Amino acid sequence: xxxxxxxxxxxxxxxxxxxxxxxxxxxxxxxxxxxxxxxxxxxxxxxxxxxxxxxxxxxxxxxxxxxxxxxxxxxxxxxxxxxxxxxxxxxxxxxxxxxxxxxxxxxxxxxxxxxxxxxxxxxxxxxxxxxxxxxxxxxxxxxxxxxxxxxxxxxxxxxxxxxxxxxxxxxxxxxxxxxxxxxxxxxxxxxxxxxxxxxxxxxxxxxxxxxxxxxxxxxxxxxxxxxxxxxxxxxxxxxxxxxxxxxxxxxxxxxxxxxxxxxxxxxxxxxxxxxxxxxxxxxxxxxxxxxxxxxxxxxxxxxxxxxxxxxxxxxxxxxxxxxxxxxxxxxxxxxxxxxxxxxxxxxxxxxxxxxxxxxxxxxxxxxxxxxxxxxxxxxxxxxxxxxxxxxxxxxxxxxxxxxxxxxxxxxxxxxxxxxxxxxxxxxxxxxxxxxxxxxxxxxxxx
Amino acid sequence: xxxxxxxxxxxxxxxxxxxxxxxxxxxxxxxxxxxxxxxxxxxxxxxxxxxxxxxxxxxxxxxxxxxxxxxxxxxxxxxxxxxxxxxxxxxxxxxxxxxxxxxxxxxxxxxxxxxxxxxxxxxxxxxxxxxxxxxxxxxxxxxxxxxxxxxxxxxxxxxxxxxxxxxxxxxxxxxxxxxxxxxxxxxxxxxxxxxxxxxxxxxxxxxxxxxxxxxxxxxxxxxxxxxxxxxxxxxxxxxxxxxxxxxxxxxxxxxxxxxxxxxxxxxxxxxxxxxxxxxxxxxxxxxxxxxxxxxxxxxxxxxxxxxxxxxxxxxxxxxxxxxxxxxxxxxxxxxxxxxxxxxxxxxxxxxxxxxxxxxxxxxxxxxxxxxxxxx
Numbered sequence: 115x116x117x118x119x120x121x122x123x124x125x126x127x128x129x130x131x132x133x134x135x136x137x138x139x140x141x142x143x144x145x146x147x148x149x150x151x152x153x154x155x156x157x158x159x160x161x162x163x164x165x166x167x168x169x170x171x172x173x174x175x176x177x178x179x180x181x182x183x184x185x186x187x188x189x190x191x192x193x194x195x196x197x198x199x200x201x202x203x204x205x206x207x208x209x210x211x212x213x214x215x216x217x218x219x220x221x222x223x224x225x226x227x228x229x230x231x232x233x234x235x236x237x238x239x240x241x242x243x244x245x246x247x248x249x250x251x252x253x254x255x256x257x258x259x260x261x262x263x264x265x266x267x268x269x270x271x272x273x274x275x276x277x278x279x280x281x282x283x284x285x286x287x288x289x290x291x292x293x294x295x296x297x298x299x300x301x302x303x304x305x306x307x308x309x310x311x312x313x314x315x316x317x318x319x320x321x322x323x324x325x326x327x328x329x330x331x332x333x334x335x336x337x338x339x340x341x342x343x344x345x346x347x348x349x350x351x352x353x354x355x356x357x358x359x360x361x362x363x364x365x366x367x368x369x370x371x372x373x374x375x376x377x378x379x380x381x382x383x384x385x386x387x388x389x390x391x392x393x394x395x396x397x398x399x400x401x402x403x404x405x406x407x408x409x410x411x412x413x414x415x416x417x418x419x420x421x422x423x424x425x426x427x428x429x430x431x432x433x434x435x436x437x438x439x440x441x442x443x444x445x446x447x448x449x450x451x452x453x454x455x456x457x458x459x460x461x462x463x464x465x466x467x468x469x470x471x472x473x474x475x476x477x478x479x480x481x482x483x484x485x486x487x488x489x490x491x492x493x494x495x496x497x498x499x500x501x502x503x504x505x506x507x508x509x510x511x512x513x514x515x516x517x518x519x520x521x522x523x524x525x526x527x528x529x530x531x532x533x534x535x536x537x538x539x540x541x542x543x544x545x546x547x548x549x550x551x552x553x554x555x556x557x558x559x560x
Numbered sequence: 561x562x563x564x565x566x567x568x569x570x571x572x573x574x575x576x577x578x579x580x581x582x583x584x585x586x587x588x589x590x591x592x593x594x595x596x597x598x599x600x601x602x603x604x605x606x607x608x609x610x611x612x613x614x615x616x617x618x619x620x621x622x623x624x625x626x627x628x629x630x631x632x633x634x635x636x637x638x639x640x641x642x643x644x645x646x647x648x649x650x651x652x653x654x655x656x657x658x659x660x661x662x663x664x665x666x667x668x669x670x671x672x673x674x675x676x677x678x679x680x681x682x683x684x685x686x687x688x689x690x691x692x693x694x695x696x697x698x699x700x701x702x703x704x705x706x707x708x709x710x711x712x713x714x715x716x717x718x719x720x721x722x723x724x725x726x727x728x729x730x731x732x733x734x735x736x737x738x739x740x741x742x743x744x745x746x747x748x749x750x751x752x753x754x755x756x757x758x759x760x761x762x763x764x765x766x767x768x769x770x771x772x773x774x775x776x777x778x779x780x781x782x783x784x785x786x787x788x789x790x791x792x793x794x795x796x797x798x799x800x801x802x803x804x805x806x807x808x809x810x811x812x813x814x815x816x817x818x819x820x821x822x823x824x825x826x827x828x829x830x831x832x833x834x835x836x837x838x839x840x841x842x843x844x845x846x847x848x849x850x851x852x853x854x855x856x857x858x859x860x861x862x863x864x865x866x867x868x869x870x871x872x873x874x875x876x877x878x879x880x881x882x883x884x885x886x887x888x889x890x891x892x893x894x895x896x897x898x899x900x901x902x903x904x905x906x907x908x909x910x911x912x913x914x915x916x917x918x919x920x921x922x923x924x925x926x927x928x929x930x931x932x933x934x935x
Contacts (some may be wrong), residue, residue: 127608150764200805221859264688270608272783335633339665343691343930345927345930346931347931348934361795365682394768402790413607413609417607418606418608418609419606420607422574422607432934437605437607439608441601442599442601443596443599443600443601443883444599445596445598446596447561447565447595447596448595448596449562449596450597450613450616450619451595451615451616451619454611457611458610458611459611459612460610460612460816461610461612461617461818461819462816462817462818462877463611463612463616463617463620463817463818463819464611464612464616466611469859476608477601477608478598478602478607478608479597479599479600479601479602479609480598480601480602480609480611481568481595481597481609481610481613482597482598482609482612482613482614482615483598483613483686484686485614485688485689485729485730486727486730486731487726487730488617488689488690488729488730488867489617489866490821490866490871491821491866491871491873491876493754494873500923500926500927501923502920502923503644504865504871519922520927520928521920521924523929525600532605532606533611535605536604536606536608536609536610537610537612538609538610539610539612539613539617540614540730541609541613543604543605544605545604545605545606546605
C-alpha cells in the first residue's frame with residue numbers, strides 16, 4: 115500500500131442534514147438546460163435556435179474562441195428557450211425532453227491520443243477536463259504534466275462517491291484508461307485513508323495516493339500540491355470522479371449519457387439522500403419531494419464554494435451535491451457577546467469549541483461586518499499548502515502579476531482557499547479576490 | 561429587544577443621506593452593530609461564515625486586560641496610603657484607585673472614539689473596533705499622576721498620527737497605545753520619568769509623593785524589590801504593568817482563546833530571558849528582569865498585536881525574540897531609558913514588515929528553485 119499523506123491544517127465543518135447513503139430514485143424534469151455561466155471564462159456561440167430538435171449529444175453552443183469545444187444537450191428533444199440576460203449575455207439553452215432519450219452515436223474507436231481528444235470534444239465531455247492553473251476548461255492543444263482525480267470530497271455535506279458510483283466500476287475503469295492515454299501515464303487518483311477496500315482502490319491505469327486530514331484534504335488542488343506542485347509553464351488536468359464515469363460510459367457505449375448521482379443535503383430538506391439525475395435537471399423537480407420552506411437558500415455545490423440558484427432554475431454543470439440551508443437575514447441582539455454554544459467557529463472564542471463533534475445548523479448570516487486584514491495566522495491554519503495566502507491575496511488586490519506568480523497563483527483556485535474565507539474575522543471576500551487575480555493573470559499572460 | 565429594534569429601524573431614515581442627522585450616520589451604524597449583529601447575508605463566495613468577528617476578538621482582549629486593570633486600580637490606592645503611612649481598608653484603596661484611574665479611561669475613550677467616529681463619518685467607513693482595546697491600554701501604560709489633558713493629547717496623537725493617517729485599524733505600523741505612550745514620554749518627559757509621578761497624591765495636594773519605580777532605582781544599582789514583590793505587583797509603576805500574576809491571567813485568556821499568538825508571546829519572554837542572562841549572569845536576576853517594569857505587560861498585550869507584529873509564523877519567532885532582546889538591552893545598557901519595552905516594541909513594529917518580507921521571499925525562492933529544477 116502507498117503511504118498516507120497526513121495533513122494537519124484545515125477544518126471540518128460538521129453540518130446537520132447529511133445525505134443518507136442510499137440512492138432514493140431517479141428524478142426527471144420536463145425541461146433541461148445547459149448554462150454557459152457555469153463555465154469560467156467562456157464566451158459561448160450558439161449552435162441551435164429555438165424550435166430545433168436535438169439528440170442527446172448534439173451541440174447547443176460552442177466556445178467562440180475554441181469552436182472545437184462543444185457543449186451538448188444532455189437529453190433529446192426540442193430547444194424551447196434561449197435565455198439571455200443583460201447585454202444579451204447567453205444565460206441558458208433550454209431543451210424540452212422527449213419521453214424517451216435518443217442518443218447521438220459517436221465514433222469511439224480511436225486508440226490514439228488525438229482520436230480520443232477528438233471524440234471527447236465532439237461528444238461534449240471535454241468541458242469536464244479542468245486545467246490548472248486557473249481552473250478553466252482545459253486547452254486541448256497543450257500536454258498536461260499529469261491528470262489528477264480525487265475520489266473523495268471533504269467539504270461540508272459533501273457526497274460520498276462510493277455511494278454515487280456504486281455499480282459503475284466498468285465505466286470508471288474505462289474512464290481511467292482513456293484519461294491515462296491522454297496523460298501518457300497513469301492517472302493520479304487521490305483516496306482517503308481507510309478507502310483501501312473501496313471500488314476505487316482496485317482501478318487500473320491509476321497511481322493511488324492516500325490522504326488523511328480535515329477539509330480541504332479532498333480538494334484535488336491540495337492533493338496536487340502535496341504530490342507534484344504546479345510550476346510556471348506546467349499544466350495539470352483534473353476531472354471529477356463522476357465525470358470520469360461519464361467519459362468511460364461514452365467510450366464503452368458510444369453515447370453521451372449525462373446521468374449522475376447527486377446528494378441532496380442540508381438542514382432545509384426533508385429527506386437528505388442521493389438521487390439519480392441527468393445533468394441540467396430543473397431544480398424544482400429535484401426538490402419537489404423535499405418540502406423546502408421559503409426562507410431557505412438552494413445551493414448547487416457545497417456551502418463553501420457552491421452557487422446560489424433559484425428554485426425554478428437548472429442544476430449547474432459541475433454539481434455533485436445540492437445543499438439547502440436557512441437564510442440568515444435576521445438581527446441578533448448583542449450576538450457578538452453571547453457565549454455562543456450554537457455558533458460554529460474555528461477560533462476558540464465561542465462556547466461551542468468545547469463540543470467538537472456537535473452538528474451545526476448554520477445559516478447564511480455574514481456574522482459581522484467587513485474589515486481590513488487584522489488577525490494574522492488564521493488563513494495559514496486552514497490552507498495546507500506552502501503558500502502565504504494573505505500575501506497572495508494582497509498581490510491580487512494590487513493587481514501585481516509578478517508577485518502573484520511568485521507567491522503561487524498557479525497552484526490555487528478559489529475552492530482551495532474557500533476555508534480562508536469562512537474563517538476570516540475581517541470577512542474578506544477571499545474567493546472573489548482570488549478569482550479577480552486569476553482573471554487578471556489570464557488576461558495579462560495570454 | 562423587539563421594541564429596541566423597532567426604535568432603531570424608525571430612526572434609521574433620519575440618519576441616511578438627506579435626513580436631518582445624516583452627519584451622524586456612522587455613529588448610528590456603529591451603535592447599531594454594537595447592539596445587534598447585522599442581518600446581512602452572504603452574497604458571494606462561501607455561503608456560511610465563521611461566527612467570529614472583530615468585535616468578539618477585541619472584547620476578548622479587553623476581558624483579558626481586566627485583571628491587570630483591576631489590580632492596577634487597587635495598587636494605586638495601596639501605594640497612595642502606603643506612602644502616606646496611613647492605614648486604609650481594601651475598599652478605601654479601591655475607591656481611591658477608581659477616582660484616579662476611571663477619569664483617565666473615560667478621557668481616553670471619549671477622545672479616541674470621538675476621533676474614530678469623526679474620521680469614519682468623513683471617510684464613509686464603518687467604525688472599527690480597534691480602539692476598544694487601545695482605549696483601555698493607553699491609561700494602563702501611563703503613570704497615575706499623568707494630567708488628564710496630557711492623556712487626551714497623547715490619545716489624540718496616537719489615534720490620528722498612529723492610526724488614522726495610515727487608514728485605520730489594520731493599516732497602522734505602530735501599536736497605537738505605545739504611540740500614545742511614546743508621545744507622552746517625549747512631549748512631557750518630566751511627567752513620566754523620575755520619582756514624582758508613580759504614586760497618586762490626594763486631590764488638591766501640592767507636594768508630589770516621591771517613590772521611584774524599581775527600574776529607575778536599578779539605574780543606580782539596586783532595584784530594591786524582590787522577585788516575589790514584582791510578581792505580586794504591589795510596587796510603584798504604570799497603572800496596569802506592575803502585577804505579573806494579573807498579567808498572566810490575561811495571558812492565559814488570550815492563549816486559551818487563541819486571540820494572541822503564542823509564538824510571539826513565548827519568544828518575547830525567551831529573548832528577554834536570554835539577554836538578561838547574558839548581561840546579568842545569573843538566573844534569578846534574569847527572571848527578575850522579566851517581571852519588572854512593563855516587560856510582561858508589553859510581551860502579553862502589546863507585542864502580540866496582530867496588526868503591528870510580524871504576520872508570518874516564522875516571522876513571529878524572530879520578531880518576538882528581538883523585542884525581548886532589545887527591551888532588556890535598552891533597559892540595562894542605556895540608563896537614559898529605564899523602560900526599554902516601549903522602545904523595543906515600537907522599534908520592532910517598524911522592522912516587522914522587513915522580517916515578513918524575508919520569510920515570504922524564502923517561500924518565493926523555494927518556488928522559483930522548484931520551477932528551475934523541473935524546467
